[in-house]
Amino acid sequence: MFNFSGSTKKRVVNLGNKKSGYNNKINFLEQSRLQRQEREYQKNKEKSAIIIQNHIRKYLDLKKNSFAIINDWLNFPINNEQDFNSWINQFINLSKWYLLKQDDDLIYQVIKSLVEQLSDSMFEIYNTDGVILALNKLLSGLKDINILDLIVQALHIVISKTTNLGEVHGMINNLVKVFNNYELSPKQREVVIDLIFMINIHDSYHDFIKVLTLDYFDSENKKYLHVLRNTIGPTTRILQFDDEELISMLSTYLVIHGSEQFTQSDFLFIGSVLENIHCRLKLKDDDDEEEEEEFDAKDYEDDSKLNSNSASNTTTVYINDKISDSLDKLYSPVFIQGTIDLLKNESSELKNLALKILPALINLYPALKGKICMLLSIVPNCYKWFFETIKEHELFQLFINCNKDYVKTQELENIDKSSMESFWQTVFLFEESYSYWLIVSNDLESFNQDKLPIDDVKQFIDFLKVVCLTLIFSSNRSLFPQYINLKSISTTLLNQLYLKNLRMKFLPRDYWNLKDLVFNVDLMLSIIAEEEESRINAEENDEEEIVGLKRFKPVPIEILSKLEVLKTLPFFIEFNHRVKIFQALIDLDKQRNTSFNPFMFDEPKLIAKINRDSILEDAYNAYHRQGANFKNRLQVEFFNQYGKEAGIDGGGITKEFLTCVVKEGFNPDNAFELFKETGDNQLYPNDKIFEILYVGMDREFQQIKLDYIRFLGMIVGKCLYENVLIDVSFAPFFLNKWCNDGMKNSINDLSYLDNELFKNLMKLTKMTNDELKQLELTFSINLKIDNKSYNLDLLPNGANVEVDSSNILNYIHQLANYKLNQSLKIQTKYFLEGLYSMISKSWLSMFDCFELQMLISGGKDDINIDDWKNNVEYGGYLDDDPAVIMFWEIVEEMTPQERCKLIKFVTSVSRAPLLGFGSLAPKFGIRNSGNDSVRLPTASTCVNLLKLPNYRDKKTMREKLLYAINTEAGFDLS
Structure with missing residues (x-):
């Protein structure tokens, strides 16, 4: 009987009108797909498991068999040479198929057994290459240092017994990895390096020579040197290395070379490396401070206006003491003299080699190039030989007979390139060495017959003029090797000869007039103005000025070349034209700096009340803190004993003010004694200020004097700025600093300061050693301040260094350096700070010291x-x-x-x-x-x-x- 509760199954009503049959079909298909994937996965999993099991079984069987094979090999009886080589062949097979798969302990045991057998056996190895390849494979595939050490030992033994080593690709690389990745004992390091040198270029030239770039070598090694001399030689393959690698390579070669004599092989390799280095070296710890060391003219380029582009286009590489010490060998008398001997060799190949090495050394390490130039200068008739060699070349005749100011590029393109390269290298080397000679020599011996007679000098200047302008106007720089360096030294040397002629006047007055080049100043002014604007913007934005990059429109190459002449060889441009440019630059600066508003009636003025009885002090108090603002218009009121003077300052009173400050400030007898006079009544800063500061006395008052000197620099700058001529004459050696604030005056400028002292110093050079010792001179001078004596050393411990015939030249240069540079340095620095706050140093560099005097005080004393x-x-x-x-x-x-x-x-x-x-x-x-x-x-x-x-x-x-x-x-x- 059923129990009916009255509840029946409810009918599902789809109120959303969705068809569920379709979705059920989709779900069924998706479930079927997933079930198939699962069955496939399980099937593959079972199959993979069977494969893995098979491999494991096979591996275990092979390991068991290989262990047995290795065990059999370890216990293999060796009774004769055939057994030995059979045993070796089995090792090759083991290393190929089995050994790398074993535990490190077993591998160690195998390699140890090999090393022992190789060490003890006297049998010949038939398959040397096979053994080496096998060991190299192990070397690259293992990481245990103990095993690697044994492999290296085994390789060392095998290779040392081999008379005809085949190719062993990659082995040096593997050995380098061992060296770099593991801490090796000194003995292990020695074995690895020995092995590398035994392999040398049998691996690859690149890998072997690259080892020289690594810091592995600390001492001389004749065995390694022998390998290097017989394997590497000159090659173009070093082009694959960068500058730093080539420097390291050169340094290592010189460390290995040690004190051995340099052979032709050494020169060939060193020459090929130097030829491909395109940087300059500088010691990391250099602080650029001037050191009072024995005069070697390391800063001799300061004697003339340098081409600023020379360094900017060259990379600087900083080196450590170790590399520096090794590279010093290249600047040793032994190496340089050996290279000079190559110049005299009849072989053109060796001459060209020397012409590559010496210029490269000059460019490589500027701090040491004075050593090369010094050794060249003492070679008898060296300069004559250079000049005669240059004169014999067809290029010399082309330049000397040129009826224009420079040689066109087309005239050079048909000349043999190798011949032209050799010629320009000879010219470069001669110019560097002769530039040095012009500094270390005095004007009285400049044209000695054993150097370069005056007629040859004149002919060389004829040649050099055309060379400089050709380099500047050249449209094809590739015609000149080391174009930047060649142009730099050429313009530097021509400036030096120009300055020497200013002193000695051995050239006609119109000598520097150009033949056909015309400098249209009006056309150039707009470009010069744009350059100046670019320079100022760069300074304000703390950027490096790059000439030519900030132009608003392209400028013809010829105009740019003429601007370069203005900067580097200004004496080719008429003085009046340069004055016009100078005044145009000032006008441009006035437009830039004035805050004058054209809609206002007046511009800001700097007001001052000046008493006629205290002009200098009142002017200093009113204006010395103004700096560059001193360029603004002045409004000066003069007062005398009767009160305010009549007159409205429309410019005349300002002129009067400036000339009065100059008259009082530069008076050597004023209360401050800021300046002194030479025998020719020419002014220069009072050296007593330096002496008092040197001994540490009265620093506060001396600082006040220095501040006044800075202010007088501002006053002179203001006079130049306002085109006010002043009746004051400055010493040429002081004006030299204005034209180039980094310039160091030389012995030749001493005659301007004290002609009697200059003549007496020249007499010292002709004295015998005994006569010099009787004078009891030392490298020190005596300062007398307030009736007290103080000693100042010209060299470290100079008071204990006696002057004799071996160091008399150094003594003369050190004394001249003190008189003209050291004792005036601080005063000149302050004066130039004031001057340059008004007038840009680049504007003054357009003039020499005598032209600058004309700019300051006008030309002739009388009036036209x-x-x-x-x-x-x-x-x-x-x-x-x-x-x-x-x-x-x-x-x-x-x-x-x-x-x-x-x-x-x-x-x-x-x-x-x-x-x-x-x-x-x-x-x-x-x-x-x-x-x-x-x-x-x-x-x-x-x-x-x-x-x-x-x-x-x-x-x-x-x-x-x-x-x-x-x-x-x-x-x-x-």
Whole structure:
């Protein structure tokens, strides 16, 4: 009986109107797919398990069999040579199929057995290559150092018994990995390196020579040197290495070489490495501080204006002491003399080798190149040999006979390249060595017959002029080996010869005039302005200036080349043109720096009240902290004993102010004694300031003096900036520093300071050793300060170094260096800080020291009256009026000093304008100031105007003019 509860199965109602049949079908298919995958997976799993089991069984069987095979090999009886080689062959098979799969302990046992048998056996190995290959395979596949050590020993034994070693690719690489990856004992290191040298180029030239780039070698090794000499030689394959690797390679070679004599093989390899190094070396610990060591002219390039591009295009590699010590051998007298001997060899191949080595050494390590040049300078007739060699070449004739300023590129392209390369290397080497000689020699011995006579020097300068301009204007630099270095030393040497000619005047006055090159200054000015803008922006943004990269529009190559002439060889451009460029740069700077608003009526002024009795102190207090702001317009009010002087500063009072500060500040007898005079009344900083600071006295007052010197630098800069000529003459050796603040004056400049001292020092060079010892000179000088004596050493411990014939030249150069550089260094530094805050040093580098003096104080002491007459504007007068005729008659009758006073009365400057009266702005004016003959002439200096009454007679006009210009009444007469 059923129990009916009233409940029945409910019907499912699909309210979403979804078709469930379709979904059920999809689910069924998906489930079927998954079931098939599961069955397939289980099937594969079972199959894989069977395969793994089979492999394991096989592995275990092989391991059991291989162990038995290895065990049999270990116990193999060796009774004769055939047994021995059979045993060796079995080892080769073991290493190929079984050995690498064994435990390290078993492998160790096998290799140890091999080493013992190889060491004890006297039998010959038939299959040497097979053994070596087998061991090399083990070497690359194992990591246990004890096993690797045994493998290395085995290889060492096998290879040492081999007379004809075949190719062993990759073995040196494997040995290097052992060396680098494991800590080896000294004995193990020695065995690995020995093995590498036994293999040498039988592996690969690259891998073997690369070992020399690694820091494995600490001492001389004749055995290794013998291998190197007989295997590597000169090769182009070193091109695969970079500069640092080549330097390490060279250093290692020299360490291995040690004290052995250099052979031709050594020179060939060293030459091939040096030829491919394109960097410069510098010691890591160099602090660039000047050391007072024995004079070797290591900084001799400072004597002229260097081409700044030479270093910027060369990479600097920093080296450690170990590498530096090894490379010193290349700069030793033994190596350099050996290379010089190659120059004299009849073999052209060896000559060319020397011409590769010596220039490369000069470029490689600038700090040591003086050693090369010094040794060249003492070779008898060395410079003559160089010059004669250069003269014999067709290129010399091409340059010397060129009827233009430079040789066109097309004329050089047809000359044999190898011959041309040898020629330029000879020229480069000669220029470097002769540049050195010009520094270490004095002007009296410059043209000695055993060096280069004056006629040869003149002919060489003819050649060098064309070379420099050809290098600058060349459109194909590949024609010149080491183009940058060649151009740098060529322009440097030409600058040196130019400066020497300034002192000795052995060339005609118009010698530097160009034949056909024309410098259109107006065309160049816009480019120069753009360059200057780029330089200033780079300085403001603390960026390195890269000339030519920031131009807004392309510039013709010829214009860029002419700009380079302006920078590196400015004397080729007329002085007046350079002055025009200089003044244009100042005008550009004024436009840039002024805050003047064209919609305002005035510009900011720097106001100062100056008492006539304390001009220097008042000027210093008012302006010394202004720095570059001192370029702004000044507004000066003068006061005398009666109070404020009359006059409105429209420019004339500023000129008066500047000239008065100059007159008082540079007076050697003023209270501060900031400057001294030479015998020719030329000014230079007082060396007493350095001496007092050196002994540690009165530092506070000396610092005040230095601050005043900086301010005077600002004043001179302001005069240049405002085109105000000043009546002051500076010593050439001091002006040299302005043109190039890094320049070191040489012995030749000592005559400007003290000609008597210079002559006496030259006499010392002709004394015998006994005569020198009688003078009891040492490398020290005695300073007398406040009646006390102090000793200053010219060299470390110089007071104990006696001067004799072996070091007399060094003594002379050290003394000259002290007088011209060391004792003036701090004062010059402060002065140039002030000067360069007003005038960029690059602007001054366009001039030599004598031109710079003209820029400062004008040309001749007298005035060109015709130029003056032709550039006058009259007001109320005609040029044929009696008063005007009388005025010019009186001017002609005046002394030069009186004419200068008249010019100063009207313009506030006692010198005629540098570029003539035509450049004076406003023009010199003469205005009729009435018929009152009692009145004195007056002037408006701000507009360069002479107010001249219409005097009726010449006597009255002369008396009134002379009274006015000699009164020195400041601006009261205005």
